[in-house]
Amino acid sequence: MTASRKTPLLEARDLVVNFYTRGGVVQASRGVSFQVDYGQTLGIVGESGSGKSVAVQAVMGLIFTPGHIEGGDILFKGRSLLDPAGRKFVRQVRGKEIAMIFQDPMTSLNPVFTIGTQITEVLRHHMGMTRNQARHRAMELLDMVDINAPEKRLKQYPHEMSGGMRQRVMIAMALACEPQLIIADEPTTALDVTIQAQILELLADLQQRLNVSVILITHDLGVVAQLCHRVAVMYAGRIVEVGDADQVFASPVHPYTKGLIRATPRLDMVTERMVSIDGVPPDLISPPRGCAFFPRCDQAGKACSRMQALIELGDDRHVSCWCAAKENVR
Amino acid sequence: MTQPRTDTLEQALAQNRFEWWDSLQELGRELKRDKPGLIGVILITSLVLMAVFAPFIAPHDPAAQDLTARLAPPVWYDKGTWNHILGTDHLGRDVLSRTIHGARVSLWVGAAVVLVAGGFGVVMGLMAGYLGGRTDAFIMRWIDTQVAFPGLLLALIILAVIGPSLFTVVVVLALNGWMVYGRMTRSAVLSIRESPYVEAAEVVGCRWPRILFRHILPNLTSPLLTLAILEFARIVLAEAALSFLGLGIQPPATSWGLDVAMGKNYMFMAWWLVTIPGCAIAVTVLAINLVASWLRLISDPQEREKQYARHMAGVMRKNLHAVLEKEKEPEAP
């Protein structure tokens, strides 16, 4: 299955984001490239601090001081979102054609406004609806995310709702203007396991019904396997492997991906000890020059201390690993 | 700052002895980094020294009248002399000497009120927080009620009735100002009381005085210190206001507020009588505030990070390229 030749919906090219802190400059994103096609779901996985949230925050323009986008570009439907001249385009896009769902719904919603206000303000700003029209649409949206008694809910405040319901409200808010891309940053991490399942089902259902593209960020491989077409694995601010989700999980190439999959507990296998990956992720204030995974890698070779780039392995699969390249060339 | 590994108990115990000296050194380093705080500390130290050695530093006796040299202007005027560098007041008293001695009163009142009000307030807060139940309810009701009193008016009335003096001013200001210590201490105690290590200490069998002193009090010192310093500044201003209104320090004693009140009548012909004591108050309070904000900064790591971020933001906005270039340098092979 080759990648479609037409313009991807969203494309990030060599994104570099730095954070200037007292301890030094944290290189959160060191040349990240990915793309999402229409109607596709991309999962981005990685441990905490791998840079996955930073990459998508850059897409939504949420990198504030002391963060700074140093280089690279982000293209939405072919147009740059980082170009200072295209600010009007960005304002149109953000919230309307690209929407975002965050991790913790309690802090992501404004505690002093009703959720009715918070949903309708998006509608009134982007779509120019009147108050009544917006209210109607808001109730439709609440219905779409399986929230009952929508009329009552509109007048409620975030602290009067449960965690799962708040996340549904976030999803409803995101869907308000019928976006083409939804970015979900760890949408289920802050929820109970049972609620997690519900929210994920909802997302899958919506994705199919509305044919909306989704970028799903998570550290949970199981979630990715369930929902995503493609997956990108991030480590230390770089993407180390990206490709079709089923293929990547069936036959991972990068040692880190292999380690992640090995470390994921499975119900169908009996293991005596949990497997983990030795070592710790590198300090992003002074990241290593070559492959960041080098100190923890069991396949390391001499070439690995040099800078490496993503190598295409065919079938729209990319890996950032010298060993994999050698294997493939063979 | 890495600590050397201690392999034996003796080594560990020996290390403890030098800990407080190390923390003092660390404090000194912090101070050098934060210029406003440094200025504040220097100013305060100078003021304290000036107050302590006032009789030796002041060129004249502050109460000495010299009616032949009334309302003499400061030295940089034509009629000024080096004998009275900052001029004289309407009774011929040297302004410089009065200002130096005035520091004694202000600092003394500030310290005394903070100690008395703070002492009482902290004890109340500890009792309310630790003993809980009826004691807590009673103390909190008392605080809530007294906080709603019109403090300054009551202070003025009481001072007028019992007669203003150094002692009564301290008493009245302390009566008015202990509540804030009480509330702060109580909330600190409540939050610490719930922590696991206090629970553990209770389970092990520690009796409450020990818990109080070993576990709870050390956690209070930092916010308490900042509060005390801010209150100190407020008291200096309050004493000056009371003296200005005539219900604080009485003549022939010197107080900056009193001097401003007396100079007020000659304001238009001898501006220095009002300006100089007022400046002294402002400088003192400013120095105290600088020290207080420095303390707040170093005791809360979040605040420091925020301050750094703000500083970087300003720098970045002004000169982004220079910053980027500077950051790239260390990576050169």
Add this chain to the structure above:
Amino acid sequence: MGRFLYRRLIHGLVVILGVTVIVFVVTRMVGDPVQVMLPLESTPEQRAAFEQKLGLDRPIHIQFVEFMGNMARLDFGESLWQKRPAMDIVFEKLPMTILLTAVGIGFACVMAIPLGIIAALRPGGVVDRVTVFGSLLGLSVPQFWLGLLFIVVFAVQFKILPTSGTGTPSHILLPALTMGLPTLARLVMLVRSSMIDELNRQYVKTSFAKGLPFVRVVGLHALRNAGLPIMTLVGWEVIRSLAGYSVVVETVFAWPGIGLTAIQAIEREDLILIQAIVFTAAVCVVLINIAMDFLYKLIDPRLKLT
């Protein structure tokens, strides 16, 4: 709601009672009130008559009960100094203090909120640094000195504003400025730090992600959340002023409010007027506190009135 109001009113009554009792005790039990109130040359007969008139010859607890009864009717008696009902004087002067407070603190709010927001938005910038430094200065300067400086500079040097008294709008300018400046300093620091905290919160990122305009996110979403501590401070400043801290400004500018009247009453040892003023101040404080509690609930729906 009703229960809350009831409890607050009870608390308020306790406060007012406590205050008046203190003044009662202090003025009647310390020293001899009659000696204080009558001229030195009065004869023993005049003193006895005076005592009887004021009811001071009766036992103290009866005096107290009578006093309480009168207080409930807002009757404190005649001011010894001005020879007319004390409460009348209070009602005359109170509006002046309220006016001064309103203008002074209003000015402070109007200046502080935009300044604080701009300082928070542009950290490390000119406004930020000037604001912080200026506030430190504004907090350190004694109010009475500031007032005097203003008089010297504006009224004498430049002769553009009157030095004291009332009458024209320009009369209120300097006193209000003097009253408002320390409040401005405290308020702007608070607005700045509250906004800095709020702007770092997650819901602000969500609002930006929703594509809402900048002004709305900062001025509505963030500011409303920062509103609680800001409002608390403003309320506290108003209370302080009405509770007697306007004394200083009123004395410097000869502004005829209850603060100045209190000082004059104290100077003239007019115990009756003093009692009336203190009572009024306590009532004002209680009423404003209750009003603040209601306003809190309006701003932050998470609060429950207990």
